[in-house]
Amino acid sequence: EKQASPVLPAQRLMVVANRLPVSATRRPDGSWQLDLSAGGLVSALLGVKQNFETRWIGWPGLYVPDEAGRKSLQKALADKGCVPVFLDENTVDQYYNGYCNNVLWPLFHYIGLPTEDRLAATRSLQSQWAAYKRANEQFADTVLSQYQEGDVVWCHDYHLMLLPSYLKNHHTQMKVGWFLHTPFPSSEIYRTLPLRSEILRGVLAADLIGFHTYDYARHFVSACTRILGLEGTPDGVEDSGSVTRVAAFPIGIDPDRFTQALETDVVKTHIAELKARFAGRKVMLGVDRLDMIKGIPQKLLAFEKFLEENPDWINKVLLVQIAVPSRTDVPEYQKLTSLVHEIVGRINGRFGTLTTVPIHHLDRSLAFHELCALYAITDVALVTSLRDGMNLVSYEYVACQNERKGVLILSEFAGAAQSLGAGAILVNPWNVSDVAASIEDALTMSEAERAERHKHNFQHVTVHTAQAWADTFVSELNDTLVEAELRTLK
Numbered sequence: 001e002k003q004a005s006p007v008l009p010a011q012r013l014m015v016v017a018n019r020l021p022v023s024a025t026r027r028p029d030g031s032w033q034l035d036l037s038a039g040g041l042v043s044a045l046l047g048v049k050q051n052f053e054t055r056w057i058g059w060p061g062l063y064v065p066d067e068a069g070r071k072s073l074q075k076a077l078a079d080k081g082c083v084p085v086f087l088d089e090n091t092v093d094q095y096y097n098g099y100c101n102n103v104l105w106p107l108f109h110y111i112g113l114p115t116e117d118r119l120a121a122t123r124s125l126q127s128q129w130a131a132y133k134r135a136n137e138q139f140a141d142t143v144l145s146q147y148q149e150g151d152v153v154w155c156h157d158y159h160l161m162l163l164p165s166y167l168k169n170h171h172t173q174m175k176v177g178w179f180l181h182t183p184f185p186s187s188e189i190y191r192t193l194p195l196r197s198e199i200l201r202g203v204l205a206a207d208l209i210g211f212h213t214y215d216y217a218r219h220f221v222s223a224c225t226r227i228l229g230l231e232g233t234p235d236g237v238e239d240s241g242s243v244t245r246v247a248a249f250p251i252g253i254d255p256d257r258f259t260q261a262l263e264t265d266v267v268k269t270h271i272a273e274l275k276a277r278f279a280g281r282k283v284m285l286g287v288d289r290l291d292m293i294k295g296i297p298q299k300l301l302a303f304e305k306f307l308e309e310n311p312d313w314i315n316k317v318l319l320v321q322i323a324v325p326s327r328t329d330v331p332e333y334q335k336l337t338s339l340v341h342e343i344v345g346r347i348n349g350r351f352g353t354l355t356t357v358p359i360h361h362l363d364r365s366l367a368f369h370e371l372c373a374l375y376a377i378t379d380v381a382l383v384t385s386l387r388d389g390m391n392l393v394s395y396e397y398v399a400c401q402n403e404r405k406g407v408l409i410l411s412e413f414a415g416a417a418q419s420l421g422a423g424a425i426l427v428n429p430w431n432v433s434d435v436a437a438s439i440e441d442a443l444t445m446s447e448a449e450r451a452e453r454h455k456h457n458f459q460h461v462t463v464h465t466a467q468a469w470a471d472t473f474v475s476e477l478n479d480t481l482v483e484a485e486l487r488t489l490k
């Protein structure tokens with residue numbers, strides 16, 4: 001007779017990331033408004049629901065000066081399974097705006113800063129580095145206050161590269177994983193980073209280190225061999241006989257969240273409205289955080305070139321560009337906003353008529369149901385990042401295109417090019433003529449070819465989900481530790 005298998009308690013998973021899935025703002029009456037945070041990290045981790053009892057640890061996105069405010073926010077976040085790390089204003093400025101977003105972020109995306117900014121970063125290095133360490137220590141303290149033996153602690157991204165070593169210093173037995181959501185650059189680029197060794201050592205303390213693609217993992221291993229003089233092995237990095245496993249774990253989304261939303265009345269109503277509004281025109285879509293890595297100015301120039309070379313399309317095609325404000329305290333991001341506005345204005349002035357403009361540009365995020373409707377009704381998506389760890393907008397677009405079978409134009413410098421490359425039109429975003437030609441190809445592609453390409457991509461997006469990604473990472477982390485224990489028994 002078949003025995004019912006015992007129900008095991010779900011494994012406790014602590015997700016530690018700078019950004020919580022919700023960001024807080026304080027209403028005038030002192031109560032808290034919690035909104036979904038933007039970005040690939042959050043959109044992937046939201047898709048991880050089953051198999052784990054998950055707790056999030058992270059920064060709520062603002063400075064809370066008073067004890068009463070911190071207490072009430074803590075309570076509001078607890079209902080969402082979140083534990084806040086309260087950073088003071090100076091730390092946010094030096095750690096988040098400074099070291100994370102003005103030093104590590106551009107470097108990891110191969111973006112050269114203007115000389116002046118680079119010099120300023122060099123001058124502030126000591127204080128920014130001190131803040132980076134302080135913030136990582138604060139995250140470690142919060143993890144330790146929540147930790148129970150057997151928990152898996154999964155640290156995320158470039159903000160928390162010292163955290164694995166801080167945690168392991170306290171608990172050598174703790175299961176610690178670290179995953180990078182950005183590219184890891186070639187070691188030729190990485191080695192220009194002052195304090196490059198400390199950062200590598202911080203990460204190497206983890207039991208398992210993950211990247212989106214095999215290339216990023218390889219770059220990391222070569223940085224360890226070239227800078228720290230360690231041995232690279234097929235499995236990872238070896239240091240005095242012990243191996244830290246380094247591997248690729250391509251991330252995904254929760255496709256059901258999108259396909260199910262498309263069945264709801266609210267999204268269907270939006271779809272009908274948008275179709276009526278854009279009737280008679282093809283619609284192309286860009287959805288990006290307003291970030292230099294996303295290549296928004298280059299995308300606009302490519303669209304301008306397309307209209308210039310194909311005047312028949314003027315008035316017959318519209319580009320909807322959603323640019324979600326991001327890191328607005330960092331000067332580079334402010335400059336980018338003005339630049340984008342200037343280019344949009346010029347193109348609309350040049351090709352607009354009294355009743356239409358070719359670019360519909362929004363400086364804000366959309367509600368989820370609006371976004372799904374927009375994904376569903378557009379004929380072409382333009383993802384032209386100059387560099388991007390993965391880019392999940394491309395996945396979300398594919399998930400919403402079962403009916404229309406729209407075309408994805410995708411940068412070869414996004415991690416997603418390695419998974420959706422066969423179904424998308426791949427472009428070099430720096431080559432404006434190449435992108436302009438791809439726009440024409442996409443707009444005129446036969447239905448049969450669109451269906452074929454979409455089928456390939458949809459299959460990928462539904463199999464390689466966020467849940468599958470998390471399951472694989474955590475089960476490898478568990479295995480890595482079992483292997484380590486077996487080695488010590490030998």
Ligand code: G6P
Pocket residue numbers: 019038039040041042157181182326327
């Ligand atoms: C990228 C990073 C994430 C980050 C997101 C949004 O996807 O990999 O760690 O959360 O951008 O940026 P923000 O600075 O607002 O958290």
